Amino acid sequence: MSNRRIAITGLGCIAPNGNSVGEFWDALTSGISGLGHISRFDTENLPSRIAGEVLGFTPEARLSAKDLRRMDRVIQFGMISGMEAFEDSGLDLSDEERELSGVLIGAGIGGIETIEDTTRAMAAGQKKVSPFYIPSSIINMVSGDLSIELGLKGPNLAITTACSTGTHCIGIAARLIAFGDATVMIAGGAEASITPSTVAGFTAARALSKQNEDPQRASRPFDKDRDGFVLGEGAGVIVLEELGFAKARGARIYAELCGFGMSADASHMTQPGPGGEGAARCMGNAMRDGGISPEDVDYINAHGTSTPLGDLAETLAVKKCFGHRAMKLAMSSNKSMIGHLLGASGGVEAVATTLSVCRQVIPPTINLDHPDPECDLDYVPQTARESKVEVALSNSFGFGGTNGTLGFRRFVA
Numbered sequence: 001m002s003n004r005r006i007a008i009t010g011l012g013c014i015a016p017n018g019n020s021v022g023e024f025w026d027a028l029t030s031g032i033s034g035l036g037h038i039s040r041f042d043t044e045n046l047p048s049r050i051a052g053e054v055l056g057f058t059p060e061a062r063l064s065a066k067d068l069r070r071m072d073r074v075i076q077f078g079m080i081s082g083m084e085a086f087e088d089s090g091l092d093l094s095d096e097e098r099e100l101s102g103v104l105i106g107a108g109i110g111g112i113e114t115i116e117d118t119t120r121a122m123a124a125g126q127k128k129v130s131p132f133y134i135p136s137s138i139i140n141m142v143s144g145d146l147s148i149e150l151g152l153k154g155p156n157l158a159i160t161t162a163c164s165t166g167t168h169c170i171g172i173a174a175r176l177i178a179f180g181d182a183t184v185m186i187a188g189g190a191e192a193s194i195t196p197s198t199v200a201g202f203t204a205a206r207a208l209s210k211q212n213e214d215p216q217r218a219s220r221p222f223d224k225d226r227d228g229f230v231l232g233e234g235a236g237v238i239v240l241e242e243l244g245f246a247k248a249r250g251a252r253i254y255a256e257l258c259g260f261g262m263s264a265d266a267s268h269m270t271q272p273g274p275g276g277e278g279a280a281r282c283m284g285n286a287m288r289d290g291g292i293s294p295e296d297v298d299y300i301n302a303h304g305t306s307t308p309l310g311d312l313a314e315t316l317a318v319k320k321c322f323g324h325r326a327m328k329l330a331m332s333s334n335k336s337m338i339g340h341l342l343g344a345s346g347g348v349e350a351v352a353t354t355l356s357v358c359r360q361v362i363p364p365t366i367n368l369d370h371p372d373p374e375c376d377l378d379y380v381p382q383t384a385r386e387s388k389v390e391v392a393l394s395n396s397f398g399f400g401g402t403n404g405t406l407g408f409r410r411f412v413a
């Protein structure tokens with residue numbers, strides 16, 4: 001980052017275990033899973049029949065019927081989480097300030113439900129498609145619609161980097177502020193891809209858990225019985241402000257975003273790089289960017305997807321990056337309770353990491369019943385832990401070998 005420090009002043013979240021930040025955090029720190037059997041379509045012919053669906057979602061409480069007709073579920077998630085974050089921040093922007101306030105919310109897959117529904121209808125003989133088909137399904141419309149809703153006239157863009165999307169969006173948004181292109185950015189990720197083709201595709205890639213009998217115990221990061229991730233959906237959005245601007249308006253500051261790192265494995269299309277080398281470099285880049293030493297870090301919000309190769313690679317990466325300090329770090333996986341939200345994961349986990357730093361509480365890794373002997377770090381098993389968290393990292397690693405890490409620091413006025 002430059003000398004411009006970045007404050008986190010607003011949070012918004014929709015997740016399988018909570019439809020607001022408060023519900024999500026309470027469930028996360030109580031070890032409550034939001035995973036279950038897929039209810040939105042017939043899964044009889046699919047080997048994996050479980051997911052982290054967002055239940056009780058009522059977008060009509062926040063968005064008009066007209067808006068809902070032209071918004072895929074992914075846009076609805078991003079919009080409502082973005083609105084929650086903006087309201088939470090207490091921002092009241094002048095016309096001039098709106099020109100330096102922007103949105104950067106991405107998705108890994110985008111409006112796949114709209115694409116599937118339209119394709120199915122055309123295959124059945126439907127001659128016309130909705131004029132909202134394209135704007136309802138393209139990824140940048142989460143940012144676009146939120147920019148319109150809130151009247152924000154600064155940078156308006158989206159990034160898509162598979163499972164690293166939310167993290168990269170937040171990191172790049174912070175750099176836009178650091179470089180002077182914006183004063184305020186609303187950033188994060190959204191995803192709504194629990195659909196037949198997506199589940200079938202990830203199943204074909206042998207990425208999903210097949211522990212259908214007990215969905216709430218199927219996501220088990222770092223456990224020797226893990227067999228793949230559980231697909232989730234939702235959105236996580238945070239408000240970033242230049243620190244001086246936030247302080248001048250008397251904003252409540254949750255934490256500082258103090259570092260951002262990226263790297264590429266340059267190894268395999270879907271598997272992590274050998275020994276976690278790329279992930280280790282990514283964490284190192286974030287720490288260098290934020291002036292963070294290994295001894296400064298108290299907690300890592302792990303990518304921790306519950307895949308055999310991924311969890312081991314991340315464990316090795318932490319050891320490579322932190323050396324002897326690795327055995328003294330706390331590290332946990334939110335995905336044990338919410339599954340893998342793909343492009344939304346980094347956003348949702350940024351919300352969780354911000355609250356860990358702010359409230360000095362580390363959510364647990366549930367379902368860690370039989371630790372993998374090769375995954376031998378402190379994963380905060382089963383129960384949340386009150387602990388000193390001055391500095392934390394949040395990791396996201398995606399298909400294509402794309403990696404992202406965010407650094408968070410406790411704010412002291």
